[in-house]
Amino acid sequence: MTTIQIKNLTFGFDKQVDYLFDHANLTLDSSWKLGLVGRNGRGKTTFLNLLLNKYPYQGEIIFPLRPIYFPPSIKDATQITYYSLLEIIDFELWELEREMTLLQLDPQLLWRSFQSLSGGEQTKILLALLFTQTEDFPLIDEPTNHLDILGRKHVADYLKQKEGYIVVSHDRHFLNEITDHTLAIEKSQLILYQGNFATYEEQKQLRDEFELAQNKKIKKEVGRLKQTAAEKAEWSYSREKDKYGKSSEKGSGKIFDTGAIGARAARTMKRSKTIVHRMNDQVVEKEGLLKDLEEVDQLTMNYHPSRHTQLLKIEELQLSYDGQTNLFAPLSFSVDRGTIVGLTGPNGIGKSSILHYILGGFPGSSFGESLATTAHISYVRQNYEDNQGSLKDFAETNHLDFSMFLNNLRKLGMERNVFQNHIEEMSMGQRKKVELAKSLAQEAELYIWDEPLNYLDVFNQKQLEVLLKEVQPTLLVVEHDTTFLNAINARQIELKKET
Incomplete structure (x- = not known):
């Protein structure tokens, strides 16, 4: 057992008016499974980087252990995975294979190129690599990215067996499973709680x-x-x-x-x-x-209920690419006015492909029947890197209510000084908020959202929960976070492999 001490830590970036941390004092135990929480932009990843001694700061950080960060950067993803990992850190093959087995991974994946692996496989392999370094202290930043529900369970079960780490995640259920202490970065201070995220929420x-x-x-x-x-x-x-x-x-x-x-x-x-x-x-x-009270305003939504009772009906649908095996077993479901339907299932089974099919953009083969009204649809995409330009030009191009668009961005926590930036200059979290605020400002009868919670903090997730329960829109959503789906009373349709 080793203690990590932080004394009078003061740090802020040059462009910021206020410090992220101002004379912060803290003592942590290296045996704790510590969850690091706080709003986007509050400094979670920065805190990890300070522990890694990546930024100059005032004060003192006493860290007797050697920290190691997840996820590491892959220099050449075209290489065989084994050799890509060797460029990051030295390890014994048998140790890596042992950790991969604990994560429900086939060790043969090491002999494929890293870029050929799914996002979930890449995440798990990098976690396995992290824990081959038994003398190092893990700093784990967003390990649930690209993981489906089963993958998150595998990682949670895996981390339960480990002792001592700091983990950043926006998945509340995941944090409740794997943490015994919580460190909250609030507006003016760092506050330590003994317990998991649920304990933090209750005491907060x-x-x-x-x-x-x-x-x-x-x-x-x-x-x-x-x-x-x-x-x-x-x-x-x-x-x-x-x-x-x-x-x-x-x-x-x-x-x-x-x-x-x-x-x-x-x-x-x-x-x-x-x-x-x-x-x-x-x-x-x-x-x-009142300096530590979080100001979380309710979002607004430009929802206009359709005159149709049923907006979408799918019967015995199957999809495939280039005549290959069907992505999933025959699927039937409907989306009625004022209901929320959530599509669930493992990565790669075709959830996003169904959304593309409904929107008329699926490039493969389809079998079955679908009936849809000519409803006005608002779509939140999983990939939105093509959003660019000023917010004003973006709003005009997408025919948005500009006032509602900006108000929702502000309520989602985007600082006003960011409003002057072009979208392509924003962080991924800010760009995700632009994509979501766009959808909320569009006049729509049916919303189709593909993994809307990516990059959103817990406070944003709760804002969406409150909004959806209040407005009760017609929504078809793909999401891995079961806590969110249950909170919004979504009827969950699970996709399964064809037997």
Whole structure:
């Protein structure tokens, strides 16, 4: 057991106004299975890179172990996988084959080119390579990318057998399976929780509820202070006018002591300023109180229900490429107005191909029948690298409600300064938000989404859950995250191999 110590860690990128980490202090145990969570752009991958000593920083990181990062970069994917891996790090073949077997992988995959492997196979092989280095401490960044439901289970079962790592993932179910501690990167600090993601969510909610209650109390007091200060200031002002008025009134018998009135006004003004000062202190306290509350606004959707009860019907559908074996067993399902249907199944079985077929873009052979209305369809693609240009030009090209488009981007957590960038200059997470916000802003009767959660953080996922349960659109979705599918009450259709 070794401790990892972080003392007064301060770091921020040059273009950022605020620090990502400001005098952060933390002590971690190397035996923990630590989940690292936080919103996109909050600094999860940056935190791992700081542990790897890739960036200069202020403060001190005491890391007695040698960290190793996942996923490593493959220099030449055309090479045989075994030789591609040797270019990354030295390993014993028998150790790698042992780890591959634990991950339900055929060791013969090592003798194929790396680029010929599926995304899930590549992920598993790189994880197996990671754990051949038994003396190193693993820093695992998004291991569920490209993994189907079964693949995620294999990786979760595998990591349960290991001791000590830090893992970043947006898959809540996966984190609950493989972690015993959670480190949350929040707006102003790092907060450590003993327990998995579900424990973090529960304790975070309790903290937020307490802070909101405190905030409500302080707002009430600040309002009272403002009113009192205004009243005292007004009284002082009126007395000051009296001071410079007439010293006597004919026939009234009244004599004004301007000195006494002025002194009293001065005392009142001083009290007023004291109250205002106290009020300002309370305002500062209030702002500090709410610094770790996440602002997650509800998204909007340009959904227009169809007049048709049934928008899509598939009967005994089979698809194949170039006359090869059918991708899946005969498939039948329907999509009715106001329902959500989720297509599930292992990688490579043809889920995306079904979406391409429905949209008229499947290049292979098809058998069976399909009936579809002429509904307005909005499509979230799995690959959207061709999105480019300014957000304004992009919105005009795609006939979007520009205001709704920008509002949803902001609610998804995109910073306003990014709005000036061209889409091709954005990060993959930001580009995914553009693709999703495009779909939400399009007027549609039927939504077809292909793996919408890729690159989205947990807060974005919850935003989508709330939106879909509120709007109840007609949606056909391909997604591996069962927690999400269950949350949105999706009717799940599992594709199976033909026997």
